Amino acid sequence: MEKHQKLGLALIAAGCALAAFCGLGLYYVNHRDTMPAMAGATAAPAGTPVPTAEPTAAPNAAPVLTLIGDDPLFYPAQPGGYEDPGCTAIDDRDGDITAKIECAADVNAFHTGEGSVTYSVTDSDGMTATITRRVIVTAADRPDTVTPEAGTVYLTFDDGPSANTEHLLDILDAYGVKATFFVTNCNEDYTWCIGEIARRGHSVGIHSATHDYNAIYQSEEAYFADFCRMQEIIFEQTGEYAKLVRFPGGSSNTVSHFNPGIMTRLTNDLNDMGYAYFDWNVSAADTASDATRYTVIENFKESVPKHDYSVVLQHDTNAFSVDAVEEILSWGIKNGYSFRALDLTSPAVHHSVAN
Ligand SMILES: [Zn+2]
Missing domain, CATH: 3.20.20.370 (Glycoside hydrolase/deacetylase)
Structure with a gap:
């Protein structure tokens, strides 16, 4: 099966620098390419409060992923491919971390069949959540053909x-x-x-x-x-x-x-x-x-x-x-x-x- 992936830009355009609020009352700047969060703290811009010690709080709960739209999602076959309605991620410490969500799609919207979209996100404590949406691609209606007059x-x-x-x-x-x-x-x-x-x-x-x-x-x-x-x-x-x-x-x-x-x-x-x-x-x-x-x-x-x-x-x-x-x-x-x-x-x- 050929894979077709076309997802809403907002879902995968996670910013390279996210300001995450720490439960200890200190701000850290987390970089996607320097996770985990504490490693990114050294890259904080001038003027950003820098913690004097590593936080010692216990790991928090995993983030909560919530699908936008239906699951399963019925999607009419179409030449433009598949576009997922998206997903949100809320974490008890990090707050809204929707921009950090990563997704993988295996949906061929060119013909009828079933596929899936899987979202995952990891919070600043390394806790990961995953959620999958079933996508059912359906056939479009067509009028019946009419036999024309001879000639x-x-x-x-x-x-x-x-x-x-x-x-x-x-x-x-x-x-x-x-x-x-x-x-x-x-x-x-x-x-x-x-x-x-x-x-x-x-x-x-x-x-x-x-x-x-x-x-x-x-x-x-x-x-x-x-x-x-x-x-x-x-x-x-x-x-x-x-x-x-x-x-x-x-x-x-x-x-x-x-x-x-x-x-x-x-x-x-x-x-x-x-x-x-x-x-x-x-x-x-x-x-x-x-x-x-x-x-x-x-x-x-x-x-x-x-x-x-x-x-x-x-x-x-x-x-x-x-x-x-x-x-x-x-x-x-x-x-x-x-x-x-x-x-x-x-x-x-x-x-x-x-x-
Ligand atoms: Zn031609």
């Missing part, structure tokens, strides 16, 4: 926005058609187009911020760090977080082979988090080296009639693929097809996961 076509465009995207939006507007854009942050000159895509009524989904296979498929953490970065850009541009996803290379990709099983884990993670990922059952094959506007149109006309409904893959980073859309729409509408944007209720067109 429904979902045009989808990956890898943009780009210099071609605004022209594509104008073509779609001219035909009153809505489509789906799985966006990246690969061309920041056109980031603004993400907002324009949403304003014109199309669906915006997450493709990848970097589209760097070797980086994003290193681990679940790496994938979801990139995912959250793209999600924030989409939110800045549209005011909403996307719920639709397409994996770079598709869910059946083998470019992630260097990390066995990563696509199996990621597809399960997205399902648990309530996202809908989509592959395609019609490829315009517009990334082939010999692809042209003509081959894109021919691929569409040949493949779409073979399916009750089609999720078509194109790339709006290719000008000739965008130039093919006008004829695709006029031919499709003339032949009784209806074009729609994907949403959470759309049928899951999935490839077989190969890794």
Whole structure:
């Protein structure tokens, strides 16, 4: 199980110098790296009262740790990872020593399952307390999928926005058609187009911020760090977080082979988090080296009639693929097809996961 640790900064940002009140009425300055407490007394700043003798009081009671929030804690699976509500520590001599708490987490918030967070703290007499919270990661709700009418076509465009995207939006507007854009942050000159895509009524989904296979498929953490970065850009541009996803290379990709099983884990993670990922059952094959506007149109006309409904893959980073859309729409509408944007209720067109 991959560990994921992300804890509230306040919990682990214990100050390097804590003023601790001693029961004998003397102040000591305790340094985390010079524990126990008395060793730190020599490092007290000028003006701080210094004891003339070691205190001789009997060891005090252990500190009392109190969890903030529930135990067990039910936590919805999410791409941002796990953040614990925290814990407090009170000691009968040292007072509030919350800042001295150390914690260890073993929670994977990317999918359903159980984990734990353990807090421990040691007071100035060397008395230690420990407390553990159970964390139960739960699956998010998702609406049921609805089978579309026969002849429904979902045009989808990956890898943009780009210099071609605004022209594509104008073509779609001219035909009153809505489509789906799985966006990246690969061309920041056109980031603004993400907002324009949403304003014109199309669906915006997450493709990848970097589209760097070797980086994003290193681990679940790496994938979801990139995912959250793209999600924030989409939110800045549209005011909403996307719920639709397409994996770079598709869910059946083998470019992630260097990390066995990563696509199996990621597809399960997205399902648990309530996202809908989509592959395609019609490829315009517009990334082939010999692809042209003509081959894109021919691929569409040949493949779409073979399916009750089609999720078509194109790339709006290719000008000739965008130039093919006008004829695709006029031919499709003339032949009784209806074009729609994907949403959470759309049928899951999935490839077989190969890794
Ligand atoms: Zn792509």
